[in-house]
Amino acid sequence: MDDAKTRTRRQILEVAAEILEREGAGAVSTRSVAAAAGIRAASLYQLFDDKDGLLAALAIHGFDLYLAEKNALASTDDPVADMRRGWDAHVDFGLRHPAFYLLMYGTDRPGRRPPAAEQASGLLRGFLDRAAAAGRLRIPSALAAQLTLAAVTGVVQTLIGLPAEQRDLALSTRMRDTLVDSLVTDPPPVADAGLASRALALDAALTTSAGAALPLRPAETALLRDWLHRLAR
Known part of the structure; x- marks a missing residue:
């Protein structure tokens, strides 16, 4: 051209x-x-x-605007916090550009999505892959991405459909936290867990499980805890 x-x-x-x-x-x-x-x-x-071609080009233009904002988000050392920030940025974009958003994420034909939508999905997978690499995801990142996209687009379209004075972002926050909490595991006791901190974590687990039936004899438990205390020095 x-x-x-x-x-x-x-x-x-x-x-x-x-x-x-x-x-x-x-x-x-x-x-x-x-x-x-x-x-x-x-x-x-x-x-x-024709008009369909123009609207398709506008959807791609909308994704370009969206991707520019999402790419500007700096990652932190907490992938789960970044998942929440990514959700909030997505919702914010949709509410600032409602007509674009409905064009981008709605469809008048099954299976029809702008090519840029795949780039947006790739960004989402990137957030989730980082969480998976940190051992924080309960399910594969591809499935987590599908669940996240279904949830966040539903929230944005619900909020767009309400009069501005009735929009309550608490709906988004609650859905975000419910979804994220269902997808991720608890963090390890220490972000950079070395041998000492892992030994202390196991010793703590033995303490909290003192009333439960352990597969060790009392003398073996005492010996294990002595070793753990030595490793933790």
Whole structure:
């Protein structure tokens, strides 16, 4: 595509995006966009074929905006906290760009998703793979990603459907925490668990299990605890 066509395409998308965010997808037509952009409808058809092509391009544009924001999120040394931050950023984007969001995550045809949606899914998998590598996920990251996407898109679309004065972000927070808590395990006693801290953790477990039936004789338990205390020095 030459520079002139690239500039025209960008201009059309910017104008269409303004109409979309101001009036919703129903107001985006080839005629309205061409008129607002000051071009002939024939020029628009050459670049986007029809209204469906224009809306598909707008969905990709929306994912580009979304990915730019998500890529700007810095990771921390706590992958589970990053999962929660990623959820909150997703919800925030959807509520700031509701018309774009519905175009991005809704569909009028089964199996039809913009290519950029796969990049967004890849970012989500990245958060979850880090949690899995840290031993914090209860289930495979691919399944966790599907559950997370289903939950967060449901929350955003529910909130978008409510009048602004009735939107309560506590709904998002509660769903986020319920989902994340169901997906992750408790953290280890110490983030950087060395031999000493692991020995102390096992000694603590023996203490809390003192009333339970242990597969050791009392003398063996005492000997084990002596070894643990030596390892913990």
